[in-house]
Amino acid sequence: MSNFFDKSDLTEKDADKIVSDTLQNCDDGELYLEDTKSESILLDDNKIKSSSYSSDLGFGFRAITGEVVAYSHSNEISKDSLKKSSENLKSTLKSMKGTYNHDISRSNKKFYEDINPLEQKTLNSKLEVLNKVNEYLRKKDKSVKQVTTSFAGEQKSIEIIRSGGEVLTDVRPLIRFNVSVMLEKNGRKETGVYGIGGRQSYDEYLKNDNWKTVCEEAFRIASVNLESKPAPAGEMKVVLGPGWPAILIHEAIGHGLEGDFNRKKTSAFHDLMGQKVASEGVTIVDDGTIDNRRGSLTIDDEGTPTEKTVLIENGILKNFMQDRLNARLMNTKSTGSGRRENYRHVVLPRMRNTMMLSGNQTQEEMIKSVDKGIFAVSFGGGQVDITSGKFVFNCTEAYEINNGKIGSPIKGATLIGDGPSILKEVSMVGNDMMLDPGIGTCGKAGQGVPVGVAQPSILIDKMTVGGTKL
Amino acid sequence: MVKDQQYLRSKASYCLDLAKKLGATGSSVTVGHSISETVNFRNNTLDESNRSDGLAISIETYLGKKRSSISSSNLLDDNIKTLIEKCFETTKNTPEDEFNSLPDKELLAKEIKNLNLYDETHFDNEKKIDYLKELESVASSEEKIINTESSFTENKSNFILANSDGFCNGYKSSSFSASCVTVARDENSMERDYEFTRKRHLSDIKGAKELGEKASEQTIRKLSPNKIGSEKISIIFDKRIAQGMLGAFAGAISSNAIARGTSFLKDKINEQIFSETINVIDKPDMNKGVGSQIFDSEGVKSDTLNLIQNGILKNYLVDTYNGKKLNLKSNGRCGGTTNLYFDNGKISFKDLLNANSKHIYVTETIGHGSNLVTGDYSVGATGFLIENGEFKFPVNEITIAGNFKDMFKNITLASDLDFEYSINSPTMMIEGMTVAGK
Numbered sequence: 006m007s008n009f010f011d012k013s014d015l016t017e018k019d020a021d022k023i024v025s026d027t028l029q030n031c032d033d034g035e036l037y038l039e040d041t042k043s044e045s046i047l048l049d050d051n052k053i054k055s056s057s058y059s060s061d062l063g064f065g066f067r068a069i070t071g072e073v074v075a076y077s078h079s080n081e082i083s084k085d086s087l088k089k090s091s092e093n094l095k096s097t098l099k100s101m102k103g104t105y106n107h108d109i110s111r112s113n114k115k116f117y118e119d120i121n122p123l124e125q126k127t128l129n130s131k132l133e134v135l136n137k138v139n140e141y142l143r144k145k146d147k148s149v150k151q152v153t154t155s156f157a158g159e160q161k162s163i164e165i166i167r168s169g170g171e172v173l174t175d176v177r178p179l180i181r182f183n184v185s186v187m188l189e190k191n192g193r194k195e196t197g198v199y200g201i202g203g204r205q206s207y208d209e210y211l212k213n214d215n216w217k218t219v220c221e222e223a224f225r226i227a228s229v230n231l232e233s234k235p236a237p238a239g240e241m242k243v244v245l246g247p248g249w250p251a252i253l254i255h256e257a258i259g260h261g262l263e264g265d266f267n268r269k270k271t272s273a274f275h276d277l278m279g280q281k282v283a284s285e286g287v288t289i290v291d292d293g294t295i296d297n298r299r300g301s302l303t304i305d306d307e308g309t310p311t312e313k314t315v316l317i318e319n320g321i322l323k324n325f326m327q328d329r330l331n332a333r334l335m336n337t338k339s340t341g342s343g344r345r346e347n348y349r350h351v352v353l354p355r356m357r358n359t360m361m362l363s364g365n366q367t368q369e370e371m372i373k374s375v376d377k378g379i380f381a382v383s384f385g386g387g388q389v390d391i392t393s394g395k396f397v398f399n400c401t402e403a404y405e406i407n408n409g410k411i412g413s414p415i416k417g418a419t420l421i422g423d424g425p426s427i428l429k430e431v432s433m434v435g436n437d438m439m440l441d442p443g444i445g446t447c448g449k450a451g452q453g454v455p456v457g458v459a460q461p462s463i464l465i466d467k468m469t470v471g472g473t474k475l
Numbered sequence: 476m477v478k479d480q481q482y483l484r485s486k487a488s489y490c491l492d493l494a495k496k497l498g499a500t501g502s503s504v505t506v507g508h509s510i511s512e513t514v515n516f517r518n519n520t521l522d523e524s525n526r527s528d529g530l531a532i533s534i535e536t537y538l539g540k541k542r543s544s545i546s547s548s549n550l551l552d553d554n555i556k557t558l559i560e561k562c563f564e565t566t567k568n569t570p571e572d573e574f575n576s577l578p579d580k581e582l583l584a585k586e587i588k589n590l591n592l593y594d595e596t597h598f599d600n601e602k603k604i605d606y607l608k609e610l611e612s613v614a615s616s617e618e619k620i621i622n623t624e625s626s627f628t629e630n631k632s633n634f635i636l637a638n639s640d641g642f643c644n645g646y647k648s649s650s651f652s653a654s655c656v657t658v659a660r661d662e663n664s665m666e667r668d669y670e671f672t673r674k675r676h677l678s679d680i681k682g683a684k685e686l687g688e689k690a691s692e693q694t695i696r697k698l699s700p701n702k703i704g705s706e707k708i709s710i711i712f713d714k715r716i717a718q719g720m721l722g723a724f725a726g727a728i729s730s731n732a733i734a735r736g737t738s739f740l741k742d743k744i745n746e747q748i749f750s751e752t753i754n755v756i757d758k759p760d761m762n763k764g765v766g767s768q769i770f771d772s773e774g775v776k777s778d779t780l781n782l783i784q785n786g787i788l789k790n791y792l793v794d795t796y797n798g799k800k801l802n803l804k805s806n807g808r809c810g811g812t813t814n815l816y817f818d819n820g821k822i823s824f825k826d827l828l829n830a831n832s833k834h835i836y837v838t839e840t841i842g843h844g845s846n847l848v849t850g851d852y853s854v855g856a857t858g859f860l861i862e863n864g865e866f867k868f869p870v871n872e873i874t875i876a877g878n879f880k881d882m883f884k885n886i887t888l889a890s891d892l893d894f895e896y897s898i899n900s901p902t903m904m905i906e907g908m909t910v911a912g913k
Contacts, residue, residue, distance in 0.1 A: 238911035471874025
């Protein structure tokens with residue numbers, strides 16, 4: 006745990022006094038202190054291309070009254086700097102008066118260990134793994150022309166000081182291991198990427214030579230793509246595989262159910278609470294409480310313990326994801342979804358691990374039922390326009406389906422759909438729910454935060470596939 | 476106030492001295508300070524104020540051909556000392572790479588030209604509020620507009636880049652930007668669009684009224700869109716989307732992608748990759764340019780580059796490391812392009828709309844559908860159907876797809892270039908792409 010006041014002329018008592026004084030006429034707010042140590046080691050083109058370490062320390066001071074948020078941040082933790090921020094907040098909110106809400110729930114549950122993954126493994130042993138990955142893949146097949154592999158790890162310590170002296174802390178480990186391979190055969194080049202990660206030590210992910218599994222998967226995806234044909238263009242049936250393809254849920258539904266867009270009535274879902282937004286059998290939750298997952302948090306960035314929030318239950322819209330600000334303005338409770346990329350950013354309601362739960366059909370049944378369509382196994386990224394509800398994601402591994410059988414692989418294509426109606430097109434839900442491997446980062450308003458997704462195989466009756474073949 | 480050169484220089488030389496004392500054979504350091512103030516409005520009332528004050532330091536140490544780096548936001552001397560020690564320890568344990576090197580001395584920038592990148596005017600929050608009030612009252616005046624969000628940001632920054640070969644330079648820069656996002660609704664749909672402005676000098680930004688009007692107009696005209704059938708059709712890219720094509724091109728000619736062999740433009744120097752009418756220029760010394768720079772992030776002087784001349788690829792974007800690998804000299808493009816643009820085409824915007832009897836006019840794309848290894852391109856799109864030169868109706872939930880290799884050869888540009896962003900393009904038509912819809 007970091008001691009933020011160790012090398013500063015500011016004591017915790019001073020900070021407490023400034024916070025209470027600044028926030029006395031506000032509805033909410035806090036001082037958020039953060040200390041992040043991170044490293045990244047990259048092997049590329051047969052060489053250790055970079056080895057870097059970063060230490061980032063700073064505070065963000067927030068005051069809220071009514072709907073107005075005043076925010077000031079700095080990386081100088083000193084009496085002077087905090088006072089300057091305090092004046093800045095007071096001047097923004099000078100004509101307003103609120104009543105501070107001291108209520109914040111507490112929990113003793115923790116969803117990851119208090120470790121520093123950076124120090125649990127030496128630089129040399131990390132370099133050794135990266136070199137082994139490079140050799141393994143290059144020996145595997147002569148079509149391998151490029152290998153990029155990396156480790157990234159961080160430990161983020163946070164401390165939240167609320168008005169009245171309440172203090173909440175958390176220490177969050179996060180690591181990621183990634184392999185990307187490019188193959189070249191008969192003049193064609195294709196890449197395959199695979200990675201794993203979460204809130205544990207490096208060794209948890211690398212035991213039993215698990216790095217080989219990651220290599221094999223990256224190689225397999227690239228090999229499939231070497232044989233790919235142009236993708237079809239137009240509306241058709243789509244079978245999604247389990248696990249990572251759940252970024253469809255994240256884009257199509259997840260963002261539209263974040264509290265801020267619904268309070269502002271700019272989400273296509275804002276007037277659909279309690280209504281049927283998905284086929285029967287579709288249940289979607291956003292869960293911050295799964296052990297060691299990339300999207301899990303013991304407390305969110307406002308200090309609220311996270312929870313498992315039911316968003317859609319058997320097709321009916323049940324809840325939005327809330328931070329304290331939007332919850333107060335919408336007369337409900339925070340769901341522990343208040344997150345920020347770091348101390349430089351304001352809190353927004355965000356997703357954690359967004360999951361569609363299993364139904365009782367099999368992937369085989371789904372594929373058999375499709376005359377003409379595609380089977381999408383893996384995706385790159387996705388994006389959504391919250392207001393119109395239109396969302397896209399890019400396939401990185403997909404196949405044609407003809408007459409109930411899986412056919413040739415197809416080139417990466419964008420799939421586009423309409424968020425509020427897509428889940429009504431889900432006609433089968435599989436019994437094979439799977440978590441993603443721990444690689445997702447979600448972007449919103451210029452802030453990236455680690456997230457997870459999960460889903461079983463699903464059949465969507467109608468979606469537009471953005472290929473080139475008419 | 477943003478920290479002055481003297482403060483940044485003293486931090487930089489402290490680092491270089493320390494690295495040398497520890498035994499580093501070379502080192503380089505960047506120290507920067509930036510202050511931003513943002514005010515956000517929503518539906519004609521104050522929504523958020525945000526003040527950001529950030530110091531940052533990044534250091535690279537060399538031991539022969541071994542290299543590693545650290546960065547931090549904590550500039551206290553004893554923290555820096557710990558970090559440099561850690562950095563040099565890591566350097567010692569990192570394998571050698573024959574291409575690791577500080578930039579060639581003779582390529583380093585010698586003189587600091589004044590490009591007017593800094594405007595010391597302080598536009599205080601009260602003034603930002605007045606600007607946003609006017610903007611939002613205009614933006615929300617149409618009945619169909621149901622939500623407006625707008626923002627004004629003022630940024631001032633200063634930096635120093637120094638290395639153990641004696642380079643030590645830096646300069647101040649500023650930017651003022653305003654944006655407006657509006658949401659419109661009718662009985663069939665809800666749509667969002669935006670407008671923004673960003674300049675080095677306050678006096679050059681667009682007026683509040685113009686910004687609000689444009690955002691509102693662009694949003695309302697998207698209401699009640701249709702989905703169209705799948706077909707091969709001519710596509711016209713609005714300037715704000717056309718500039719993204721240049722962004723993808725720049726990614727594909729970065730020396731990093733070329734050296735790694737992961738670009739569809741590898742080995743294409745002196746080959747025809749665009750049609751003969753196309754010229755692409757990267758000009759770092761534009762007066763007040765949003766992307767202007769005097770030297771790149773390694774200190775190498777950047778000159779104007781003709782990247783594409785009459786359709787032929789003339790240069791890659793080269794930094795020191797990848798330059799050594801490719802046996803090319805750095806051309807001062809570590810960190811990418813500066814002010815990158817397509818030269819004007821020969822026909823007017825109106826004639827472009829009439830160049831075919833039917834087009835899709837694209838105003839927004841979503842998704843990350845550019846594959847720079849294969850050149851494959853597929854994204855979601857929103858826009859309008861144009862028939863006989865006239866805007867017929869808005870279109871959405873479609874995708875557009877093709878391959879850059881073919882797309883580049885089928886570009887026709889209008890003659891309406893202006894310099895709004897750091898990457899700029901006239902309105903662009905590409906023939907032969909596939910639209911997927913119904």
